[in-house]
Amino acid sequence: MEFGYSEEQKMLDESIRRFVNSEIPLDRIRELVLEGTGFDQTIWNGLSELGVLGVIIPEEFGGAGMGFLDATIIQESLGYVVAPAPFLGTCIMAPTAILAAGSDDQKNKWLPEIAAGNLKVGLGLSEVTGVRENAGVTFEGGKVSGKAMFVIDGECADGYILAAGKSTLVWVAAGAAGLTKTKLNTVDNTRGVVELVLDGVEAELIGSAGSEAAAVQKVIDAGRTALAADLLGTSQRMLERAVEYAKERKQFNRVIASFQGLKHTCATMAADLEPCRAMVWYAAHCQQEIADEATLLACQVKSHLSEVSTPIANDTTLVHGGMGFTDLMGLHFWFKRIGLSRQLLGSPESVREEAAVLQGWIAA
Amino acid sequence: MDLSYGTEYDDYRDEVRAFIKEHGHKSPASSKQGNKPDTEDKAWQKLLIERGYAARIIPKEYGGYGGEADLLKSVIIDEEFDGAGVSKGLGGQGISMLVPTLLELGTDEQKKKWIKPTLMGDIFWAQGYSEPGAGSDLASLQTKAHVEDGKFVINGQKIWTSSAHFADMMFILVRTEPDAPKHKGISYLLLPMDTPGIEIKPLVTMTGEATFNEVFFEDVKVPTDQIVAKRGEGWMVANATLKHERGMLGDPRQSSSLLHQVVALMNEESVNGVRLMDSPLFRDRLLKLQGRVMAMQYNSMRLLTNDLSGNTELMPILVVKLIGTHLNQDICGLAIDALGELGVLYDDSKYLRNSGMWQTRYMFMLGLIIGGGTSHIQKNIISEHGLGMPREPKPQLKA
Ligand SMILES: Cc1cc2nc3c(=O)[nH]c(=O)nc-3n(C[C@H](O)[C@H](O)[C@H](O)COP(=O)(O)OP(=O)(O)OC[C@H]3O[C@@H](n4cnc5c(N)ncnc54)[C@H](O)[C@@H]3O)c2cc1C
Numbered sequence: 001m002e003f004g005y006s007e008e009q010k011m012l013d014e015s016i017r018r019f020v021n022s023e024i025p026l027d028r029i030r031e032l033v034l035e036g037t038g039f040d041q042t043i044w045n046g047l048s049e050l051g052v053l054g055v056i057i058p059e060e061f062g063g064a065g066m067g068f069l070d071a072t073i074i075q076e077s078l079g080y081v082v083a084p085a086p087f088l089g090t091c092i093m094a095p096t097a098i099l100a101a102g103s104d105d106q107k108n109k110w111l112p113e114i115a116a117g118n119l120k121v122g123l124g125l126s127e128v129t130g131v132r133e134n135a136g137v138t139f140e141g142g143k144v145s146g147k148a149m150f151v152i153d154g155e156c157a158d159g160y161i162l163a164a165g166k167s168t169l170v171w172v173a174a175g176a177a178g179l180t181k182t183k184l185n186t187v188d189n190t191r192g193v194v195e196l197v198l199d200g201v202e203a204e205l206i207g208s209a210g211s212e213a214a215a216v217q218k219v220i221d222a223g224r225t226a227l228a229a230d231l232l233g234t235s236q237r238m239l240e241r242a243v244e245y246a247k248e249r250k251q252f253n254r255v256i257a258s259f260q261g262l263k264h265t266c267a268t269m270a271a272d273l274e275p276c277r278a279m280v281w282y283a284a285h286c287q288q289e290i291a292d293e294a295t296l297l298a299c300q301v302k303s304h305l306s307e308v309s310t311p312i313a314n315d316t317t318l319v320h321g322g323m324g325f326t327d328l329m330g331l332h333f334w335f336k337r338i339g340l341s342r343q344l345l346g347s348p349e350s351v352r353e354e355a356a357v358l359q360g361w362i363a364a
Numbered sequence: 365m366d367l368s369y370g371t372e373y374d375d376y377r378d379e380v381r382a383f384i385k386e387h388g389h390k391s392p393a394s395s396k397q398g399n400k401p402d403t404e405d406k407a408w409q410k411l412l413i414e415r416g417y418a419a420r421i422i423p424k425e426y427g428g429y430g431g432e433a434d435l436l437k438s439v440i441i442d443e444e445f446d447g448a449g450v451s452k453g454l455g456g457q458g459i460s461m462l463v464p465t466l467l468e469l470g471t472d473e474q475k476k477k478w479i480k481p482t483l484m485g486d487i488f489w490a491q492g493y494s495e496p497g498a499g500s501d502l503a504s505l506q507t508k509a510h511v512e513d514g515k516f517v518i519n520g521q522k523i524w525t526s527s528a529h530f531a532d533m534m535f536i537l538v539r540t541e542p543d544a545p546k547h548k549g550i551s552y553l554l555l556p557m558d559t560p561g562i563e564i565k566p567l568v569t570m571t572g573e574a575t576f577n578e579v580f581f582e583d584v585k586v587p588t589d590q591i592v593a594k595r596g597e598g599w600m601v602a603n604a605t606l607k608h609e610r611g612m613l614g615d616p617r618q619s620s621s622l623l624h625q626v627v628a629l630m631n632e633e634s635v636n637g638v639r640l641m642d643s644p645l646f647r648d649r650l651l652k653l654q655g656r657v658m659a660m661q662y663n664s665m666r667l668l669t670n671d672l673s674g675n676t677e678l679m680p681i682l683v684v685k686l687i688g689t690h691l692n693q694d695i696c697g698l699a700i701d702a703l704g705e706l707g708v709l710y711d712d713s714k715y716l717r718n719s720g721m722w723q724t725r726y727m728f729m730l731g732l733i734i735g736g737g738t739s740h741i742q743k744n745i746i747s748e749h750g751l752g753m754p755r756e757p758k759p760q761l762k763a
């Protein structure tokens with residue numbers, strides 16, 4: 001028994017960290033958020049060269065054949081530098097959907113393209129996790145109609161995987177006739193979330209209509225677990241920056257880190273975050289190895305990380321004083337990424353309700 | 365405790381309601397706050413002062429309504445205006461901080477000159493306190509002024525100065541007595557922002573707006589009578605102002621107005637076809653917040669009574685900024701969580717709710733948790749001044 005990274009995972013972690021730290025500096029983030037597409041070809045090429053775009057795609061479909069924990073190692077690093085990269089939708093959620101419900105033809109058609117970095121996929125599942133504005137997509141006679149809101153990584157996508165109801169998955173090509181895409185501006189411009197309005201748009205079923213509830217759940221679980229990993233990285237970086245700044249900034253003729261009140265603020269953040277690391281590992285492990293616990297862990301890791309990250313976003317800003325509230329430090333990109341991750345695929349309250357139903361504590 | 369609402373108060377409530385019914389449509393939107401008052405804001409403010417709904421207890425000769433302090437009437441005004449979602453008039457650092465400071469410490473001439481145009485929104489003020497090296501440790505400020513030909517000559521830099529880019533005037537702290545101990549060498553001056561030698565550089569905040577600035581002073585000349593209190597007494601004046609700032613930043617009337625807006629939101633919005641108010645989870649969060657708001661409202665009634673009776677007990681005032689600013693942010697946080705994915709929409713996005721105010725306010729409230737003495741500093745003040753605990757010892761230097 002060994003609860004932690006394998007040697008290979010440690011190497012993966014190191015190489016992805018080296019890449020994000022050297023190739024995705026804050027100045028680059030500043031430029032990219034102005035574009036707001038949640039995508040940058042150079043970053044994408046870099047990830048492709050590292051061979052991680054196909055991280056959870058089996059080797060027979062051109063992927064790296066690694067595990068889900070490897071995927072969350074990468075997602076955590078992307079969160080750490082608030083990278084605009086559609087990794088969550090394209091490399092984690094889409095392959096999960098295709099592997100769970102797709103035919104061999106579909107796997108052969110899409111997975112190698114994803115692994116090669118040629119195909120980017122947006123995921124529309126919000127109507128399963130919480131319907132707003134009467135959103136919802138229906139599938140009939142090979143066509144889909146309705147609207148899908150908060151499509152993850154949708155702005156730069158070449159195709160979309162949408163849930164039509166709770167148990168049908170479909171593929172829709174970007175630019176298909178009858179499809180209208182609208183960017184939904186959120187606080188977090190490192191990710192491109194969109195709305196799709198569909199009017200009799202040609203769609204390809206993934207799996208069979210009405211019997212893919214388990215696959216839909218699997219995709220949501222994967223997304224939530226990866227969002228938790230992203231939150232872990234984002235929060236970790238904020239905490240580090242709080243500590244770095246506190247050791248440098250002087251007031252009252254001493255570094256502010258020497259004030260016990262401020263130390264306690266930092267120590268509280270660190271103490272709250274530290275156990276999250278192991279929780280993310282376990283939740284990731286479950287996605288692949290322990291099917292019975294996968295959904296519960298996905299719910300809890302997503303909501304717990306959200307609860308821990310929100311005060312970290314606030315307190316790190318506070319530790320920077322007026323400087324934290326400005327754009328100068330760029331801290332707010334992390335703050336806002338935490339804000340979006342917290343709500344995507346369900347706010348903490350609603351996700352915990354699912355956990356209660358799942359455990360039979362309350363009726364659905 | 366005497367809180368009997370006699371018939372006089374029932375009549376008063378009717379009067380306020382009638383006013384809101386007749387004039388409420390002229391109220392500016394709350395989202396406009398923080399900008400320079402326009403003609404709509406000013407007209408509304410004028411009307412409120414005439415009726416005694418704003419500047420109630422400020423003497424008439426200084427442009428106020430000149431009413432008697434009346435706890436219950438203030439409460440009625442708050443309740444009715446908040447309930448109807450109607451603006452209670454202009455805010456800002458001039459009205460909330462400078463006016464009470466002048467009333468307390470200004471000369472009669474200063475009161476006559478500055479209070480009325482400030483109340484009417486004709487003069488907008490910025491607060492020039494913080495410097496790059498003097499934030500929490502404000503008393504270590506280094507911007508200097510020396511006297512030359514009957515004028516103060518100011519040199520130095522301020523930072524985080526809210527509204528300086530459109531303000532007409534600034535109240536500023538400068539070091540005039542360099543040889544005195546740090547708290548005794550500061551003076552409090554009033555100066556027009558168009559005085560030669562002032563350079564203003566806006567700073568963009570996390571919300572994406574440029575609401576505050578760096579302000580540079582090079583040989584900026586201010587007549588020596590533009591000082592409040594005496595030379596070297598600026599720290600004392602500033603503390604009088606800060607007291608009002610901290611009261612303003614944690615003002616429960618703002619919490620109550622935000623809370624009302626969340627109630628409306630949760631009544632209107634639904635997820636999965638379920639009205640948010642019907643969700644026991646969000647409802648319970650709302651009710652907890654309501655409890656916190658109520659505690660602060662009654663605390664402020666106690667404060668008002670203390671003010672009127674000259675009671676100077678410290679604790680109820682020391683907690684206002686700390687508790688109020690966090691409470692306000694938590695209220696905005698509930699609105700965002702309840703809206704869920706809709707709650708993260710920003711800018712001019714489709715489906716944006718309340719013009720995006722929940723995200724903007726959520727961040728802005730964090731700014732207020734920092735501004736005007738951070739939460740850490742508030743806790744230091746509460747423990748040291750409120751609870752009589754000793755100051756943190758200086759760190760031991762390594763030999
Ligand atoms: C939105 C906003 C508006 C503002 N508007 C104005 C304005 O109009 N005019 C103006 O003059 N200023 C304004 N300020 C400045 C504000 O007053 C300062 O930012 C604040 O006092 C903190 O100072 P600082 O930024 O230098 O942070 P620092 O003093 O450097 O503080 C950094 C961190 O150290 C902590 N810390 C410092 N000392 C201690 C201690 N003794 N014990 C424990 N922790 C400590 C702080 O809590 C903070 O977390 C504004 C600030 C904001 C955010």
